[in-house]
Amino acid sequence: GVHPVGGIEQSRPFRELGLELEKLEPARLGAFLAGEHPQTAAMVLSKLAPQVAANVLLTLTKPMRGEIIKRMVTMANVPDAAARIVENRLRASVLAETSTKDTSAGQARVASVLNELDKPLLEEVMQDLEAAGTPDLDGVRARLFAFDDLPLLTQKARVLLFDGLSTELVTLALRGTSAALAESVLSAIGARSRRMIEAELGQGSDGVPLADITAARKTIVTTTIRLSREGAFELPSTQDAA
Template sequence: MIALDAGVPAPRVLQGPEKVAALLLALGKEHAGRLLARFDADELKTISRAAADLGPVSAPELEALVAEFTEELTSGTSLYGTAAEVERLLTGVLPPDQVQDIMSDVLGNTNRSIWERISGVSESILAAYLMKEHPQTAALILSKVKPACAAKVMGLLPADMRNSLMRRMLSFKPVVEDTMRVVEKTLHEDFMLNFARNMGVDTHARMADIINKMERDQMEDVLSSLAGTRPKAAEVLKGLLFTFEDVIKLAPRARMAILDQIPTERIVVALKGTDPAFRDAILSSLGSRARRMVEHELVTGEAVPQRDVVEARRAITDLALEMAGRGEIELNSDQEDRAFYR
């Protein structure tokens, strides 16, 4: 060990929070402020406490710290974020119990975050992507996304490919961590880093889905506002919207498929206040027994709150949208049943 001159204090070994505090103090208010905005509230408290208790930092100590930081930054090592890297980064910066608490949350989210986000990608985009991938990779991806997403994507794939992927998914063996990491990294780059581009393909459909869930007056207000500023977008959205009044525009088979799944009492409530032509169109899509029950209730039944009517109608339109999303019916069929308007 090298002897130190008498009276010269031994250089301190700065710990994680102290290192961060020292670097931020050395950077000055302007530059440090930009970095401080990246920390959350708990981290800021830790750094603030470390800075308050830091005391004097000699020039040699600061130079050693900067040299360490520079060496780490310029070592040429490529970066790829993992839970292990996050834990290594936090260790020493935060107390062990806080690191453990954060990591338990991180580990709970990392494995599912990428797959949850992939599950939210448009099924048509994901299906087109998988058709270009190796079947084993495609099967792995489908086995990790949400079942509802996988089902919709498979419905868009050719039958032979769909059957092949199912066989592969049934015979899967455990995937090694390194392979899964490569797949997740690639998906992150292909979808998440280009999310804005992917969203552009499906923006109108997503906006239509939001507007469909609004109240009627809110829906009309939004469309009116859009028509004044972005008329083309408003026209596209109008073509994608589906309201309770649009039910009678569906092909008879589609109407029957929807109403068969709606309880009779809910149909009665939904038809309260409708005009005779609309009511006849709905009743014609019911079985004879259900039709007699609905007609009887509409004649003899009591009045119901408007809130209940709105909820009943929304249940029908939501089911129609869900069935259309699964490819079970078509909402914008060219086949209009004009006989019901006579």
């Protein structure tokens, strides 16, 4: 049979190639990319949905993962001509000549991938990247945000954030959190909503699916990142979290 990656018609736009690749098992795509130049792998991963890219990165060895993420950080938007070259699997070094030096797109892309990882794994990957001397790491760090970081937001930012979220969502997200984290959220919410949420939480969380709680927390994180991108407030740098 045809190798699934090599078998993709090369004339299709690169975006469609990304959609095809997303259907593969992460391990299979990881194995394919492990044999490619890290620059090629970085280009391919930057075309995938963040969750998919994160899963693929987890199948690679730590050194390989570091090399690829390092390149994703500094990659500007990829020119079409370069995308076609990669599609034809020619040398990826051609990219270096055509990409511009604006790396904010690369930083945002990497942050969106890293935001999919669990906190302990995220810390580990960030340490690896630091050890590998990844450029522009502060730019990535400034775009990272986890649910546990909510207390690090200013009170004003929290008020703004929770003003737009339903009490149901907030209640769900707060199930099983620490008292300190819950307080940092509840202190940013109006008295009436706060009483409702506390009453709900007081009844315990038995029978509430963990997947629902995780999804609610993710929604809050996504909203926080979106508001910060829109300039509503700054994200706390994860350096302050140490």
